[in-house]
Amino acid sequence: MNQSVLSVALFSGATAALAMLLALPLAVAVGWLLARRSFRGKPLLETVVMLPLVLPPVAIGLLLLQVLGRDRPLGRLFDAAGVEVVFTWKAVVLAMAVMSLPLMVLTIRAGIEQVDRRYEAMAATLGAGPFRVFSTITLPLARGSVLAGSLLGFARALGEFGATIVVAGGIPGQTQTLAVAIFNLTEAGREADASVLMFVSVAVAFAVLATANALLRKGRT
Amino acid sequence: MIALAFDLTVGQGEFSLQVRDDAEVQVLGLAGPSGAGKTTLLEALAGLRAATGTIRVGGRTLLDTAAGLDVPARHRRVGYVPQDALLFPHLTVRGNLEYGARDRQRVDAVAEMLEVANLLDRPTAGLSGGERQRVALGRALAAAPDLLLLDEPLGALDPARRDRILPYVLRARQALGVAMVWVTHDVQELRHAADRALVIDRGRVVHAGGVDGAVALLTARPGY
Numbered sequence: 001m002n003q004s005v006l007s008v009a010l011f012s013g014a015t016a017a018l019a020m021l022l023a024l025p026l027a028v029a030v031g032w033l034l035a036r037r038s039f040r041g042k043p044l045l046e047t048v049v050m051l052p053l054v055l056p057p058v059a060i061g062l063l064l065l066q067v068l069g070r071d072r073p074l075g076r077l078f079d080a081a082g083v084e085v086v087f088t089w090k091a092v093v094l095a096m097a098v099m100s101l102p103l104m105v106l107t108i109r110a111g112i113e114q115v116d117r118r119y120e121a122m123a124a125t126l127g128a129g130p131f132r133v134f135s136t137i138t139l140p141l142a143r144g145s146v147l148a149g150s151l152l153g154f155a156r157a158l159g160e161f162g163a164t165i166v167v168a169g170g171i172p173g174q175t176q177t178l179a180v181a182i183f184n185l186t187e188a189g190r191e192a193d194a195s196v197l198m199f200v201s202v203a204v205a206f207a208v209l210a211t212a213n214a215l216l217r218k219g220r221t
Numbered sequence: 222m223i224a225l226a227f228d229l230t231v232g233q234g235e236f237s238l239q240v241r242d243d244a245e246v247q248v249l250g251l252a253g254p255s256g257a258g259k260t261t262l263l264e265a266l267a268g269l270r271a272a273t274g275t276i277r278v279g280g281r282t283l284l285d286t287a288a289g290l291d292v293p294a295r296h297r298r299v300g301y302v303p304q305d306a307l308l309f310p311h312l313t314v315r316g317n318l319e320y321g322a323r324d325r326q327r328v329d330a331v332a333e334m335l336e337v338a339n340l341l342d343r344p345t346a347g348l349s350g351g352e353r354q355r356v357a358l359g360r361a362l363a364a365a366p367d368l369l370l371l372d373e374p375l376g377a378l379d380p381a382r383r384d385r386i387l388p389y390v391l392r393a394r395q396a397l398g399v400a401m402v403w404v405t406h407d408v409q410e411l412r413h414a415a416d417r418a419l420v421i422d423r424g425r426v427v428h429a430g431g432v433d434g435a436v437a438l439l440t441a442r443p444g445y
Binding site: 119122124127 | 307
């Protein structure tokens, strides 16, 4: 059991980290857009990005399954490249990334909104273009929120269940994450084993949330 | 001396700013009561606030709305030193000075001139008010602007420190020959630094011309 606990924990940690890294550039870009730009379709973008937060995760899983189906453009594209996504670890990462995105966008957007715009204006008078202003002023000044958002995204990915099980199946040894393993073990009546995994989840989530909160507090001072 | 000409309208309705001036200046002193629109005018000159009309600095047109021209702030070569310095808090003094600098030599020269060379590797958090203003002035000067906007650069300092900073600004004017628009309430500063003065009140020009006329106006109306 110890061996399998470790491998499930490592698999979950690795896929959650990859999901967080996959979602991060998009979360930063969308967070910045929502914090700093006015454009047509902004309310629509806000709504679409937040959908995974309110939709049943199983519905998101089903949506991903349909988008990635072999008769759909994206599915065909992966198929043509010889990349199998559905029911592999890649589907786990994708499901986790989609589910983590809203929390990351919310945190990063709030962080960017807290950056005094006058610093950005100052940088512009010193000759900096929009990308330089963003990369050398806005992003470094919002770094606490970006880190906190990443950690929250990681924690959310670690707890992901509904979307993952639909799009990746929860196959032991292949796509089984902590959350899925807890469910499978409970279903099989192995509550003691499930409890071990539950404690691992609680410990990791506690550490991650405490760090994220500390970062956010630091960002506010 | 630089030819500085602007004819600007900023905003509309309750508060609007309508100012114009056209002269050869080294330092244009800008005075007026709180809420007169001094900072608004500086922001419009720097390209940080939408305005209609024209701005010409030394033969370069920065704004001509009739012709559809509006040079963005980053291309205006107009430096800005706000009252609260606004040093980038995540960069060292050197990082701030080098941010918009054309070359390293200019950074060193400016740091030397403003006597901040010994602070270069310090974070900005621990600097005194006077040091912060000198670094903010240096940061703007290192970018080699055609025009420097000073928004009450000494306003946040107590009178004793103010007397110690003023010579640095005057030295910068002397050594680098940068033209300036200098917002001040202080008659002494105006006398020391400016060769022309603009006094505005509630968004309108009430005096444009000699410093003596502005000083007389400021002395007669203490609210200014």
